[in-house]
Amino acid sequence: MADVLHIAQGSLRGTTIDGITAYLGVPYAAPPFGELRFAAPAPPEPWDGVRDATGFGPTVPKADYVDMYVPLFPEVVVPGEECLNLNVWTPDGSGLPVLVWIHGGAFTNGSNSVPEYDGTSFARHGIVVVSVNYRLGAEGFVYLDGAPANRGLLDQVAALRWVRKNIEAFGGDPDRVTVAGQSAGAWCVQTLLSMPQAKGLFQRAIAQSGGAQHYLNADQGRLVAGELAARLSVEPTRDDFAKLDPAVVAVAVRDLIGEIQGAPDPAKWGDLALSSQPYAPTVDGEVLENPPLPFLDPDVALLTGTTAEEARLILVASGAIGLIDETLLLQSASAYGLGADDVDIYRKARPDATPGDLLSAIVSDWYFRIPAIRSAEAHGADSWVYQFDWASPTLGSGHGVDLPFAFHTLDTPGLAPRLGDEPPVAIADTFHHVWVNFIKFGDPGWARYGNDRTVGVVNESVVSVSDPGGAERVLWEGVR
Structure with a gap:
């Protein structure tokens, strides 16, 4: 070239x-x-x-x-x-x-x-x-x-x-x-x-x-626009927003996220209090x-998946994971649609887990894993699902930990707070090649997601597992 x-x-x-x-x-x-x-x-x-x-x-x-x-x-x-x-x-x-x-x-x-x-x-x-x-x-x-x-x-x-x-x-x-x-x-x-x-x-x-x-x-969109406009003392219109300095608007955008992620009021924000995503x-x-x-277009092949512990990013970065007790765990699980018996199903699969660990697993499923599964189910036959399993010493297998492995950019400066000091190159080799194979050949290397719910579990190699976390998955039927 x-x-x-x-x-x-x-x-x-x-x-x-x-x-x-x-x-x-x-x-x-x-x-x-x-x-x-x-x-x-x-x-x-x-x-x-x-x-x-x-x-x-x-x-x-x-x-x-x-x-x-x-x-x-x-x-x-x-x-x-x-x-x-x-x-x-x-x-x-x-x-x-x-x-x-x-x-x-x-x-x-x-x-x-x-x-x-x-x-x-x-x-x-x-x-x-x-x-x-x-x-x-x-x-x-x-x-x-x-x-x-x-x-x-x-x-x-x-x-x-x-x-x-x-x-x-x-x-x-x-x-x-x-x-x-x-x-x-x-x-x-x-x-x-x-x-x-x-x-x-x-x-x-x-x-x-x-x-x-x-x-x-549309109603949620208007709610967010109205709240942001009120913070900026304008009306939620293109003409009014276009008069504002983009840098000023961007700070107001961040501050509104801070409110929703820090102390959301369900009476005010509704479902956005759970998703924490006003934009x-x-x-x-x-x-x-x-x-x-x-x-979802069935003519486009789909590879979708998550890390094993997505929500650990939120709970570890905020310092909340060690502050969650049994009462708060059950209250939070209820907000996501699960009862005490459902929490016990999560506990049974994780006998040494703290209440914070259990909440992380529940939020990870609500926010990331179950939506990925629903996408594969809705999309149809030409879908594959993966789970990235490697755990960093700082965030576990939290949200965003897998990014430098996908791009094989582990030598990028500034990754240690997310990945620790020595992220394993062998896992980058594996995950990167999963993407390469899908991009080049349309097949990541394991069976499509179907009746047996095969998932490619990624660590130093890829292992095909039928319905990992299946006991927890069924708890979300009709809920998420």
């Missing part, structure tokens, strides 16, 4: 290291500011000459993570307005499979320039990698009068259309595209699976730690016509 290539917008100069060329910060849509603020994404402007694509592009407006996550997920901030950009890593070749990565971060944080999302390892396996920025928080997801809903999703569709139009120039095959995401990114992936606008733009999907049940209905796709009847789960 040459350092300089031509695409529809103009010529690009990238950087080649050991046979892998990276083109960074390439605009796929116009800057979403001025008249385009809170609008649907507009096409990018062409340029003259050769554009330098050797450094990451601007990040979208956002504040830092809620305090408890700051040490675990270092943010990257790059100033500038051309924030609807993407990065491409590619080896020499043509007709190569493509991975499009949609980052997570609770719909308010993250970017395509986070170092552990480096696409080099995938490119070494003959895969063209594209990582996407999209609008976050109020800019991308708050349901405002006078603005198209789900602007962040529309950004992702625009990026996928850009890929379809341009990826052959990078050696990729536009008919061999896998779209993947983690956490909020996984919610986006499964939402895209249900959207007619995204039909035909990808053929495979990976949803890592995020299910299709997470969305807002998410809203079923508005136009951009997102229906709840995603019943409408």
Whole structure:
């Protein structure tokens, strides 16, 4: 792959290291500011000459993570307005499979320039990698009068259309595209699976730690917009929000999350007090016509799964895991729809577990594992389910622990608070190859999810297990 290539917008100069060329910060849509603020994404402007694509592009407006996550997920901030950009890593070749990565971060944080999302390892396996920025928080997801809903999703569709139009120039095959995401990114992936606008733009999907049940209905969208507007002393309209400094809006977005995650009032927030996600796709009847789960495209192969102890991230980072006693465990389980007898089922499978450990298992199932199973059930025959089992010395097998293993980027600085000092390379080899096999061949290496509920349990190797955690799974029938 040459350092300089031509695409529809103009010529690009990238950087080649050991046979892998990276083109960074390439605009796929116009800057979403001025008249385009809170609008649907507009096409990018062409340029003259050769554009330098050797450094990451601007990040979208956002504040830092809620305090408890700051040490675990270092943010990257790059100033500038051309924030609807993407990065491409590619080896020499043509007709190569493509991975499009949609980052997570609770719909308010993250970017395509986070170092552990480096696409080099995938490119070494003959895969063209594209990582996407999209609008976050109020800019991308708050349901405002006078603005198209789900602007962040529309950004992702625009990026996928850009890929379809341009990826052959990078050696990729536009008919061999896998779209993947983690956490909020996984919610986006499964939402895209249900959207007619995204039909035909990808053929495979990976949803890592995020299910299709997470969305807002229109009333919830209006509730969040109204609360955020009140904090900013404006009306929940596009015109009023467009007058505000994006940085000021981003801080208000973070503060509202802090309230919901710290001390949610169920009387005020309803189901959002459980999900703690006020910014998410809203079923508005136009951009997102229906709840995603019943409408997942059966023509797109799906790989979905979770870590073994997702909720440990929340409970360990907040310091709450050691403060939970039996009374609080039972009260919390009841809020999620389980009774004392159900808690005992969890206890029986974990005889040495503390009340905090048991609550972590229950929340992990409600929030992540059961939604992943429901997606596989609803999607149909061409679905695979995995469980990432390795436990870090700091967070156990918590949410986000598996990310650098999927990308095989364990040498990225700053991962020790999440992974400890010596995360095992053998597990990265295994998990990374699960993704590579699915992206290239449409098969991660074990049986599809069907009547025997086969799950690929990932550690130093992958073991096929029939219905792991089945006794707990059946407790959620009719509940979640």
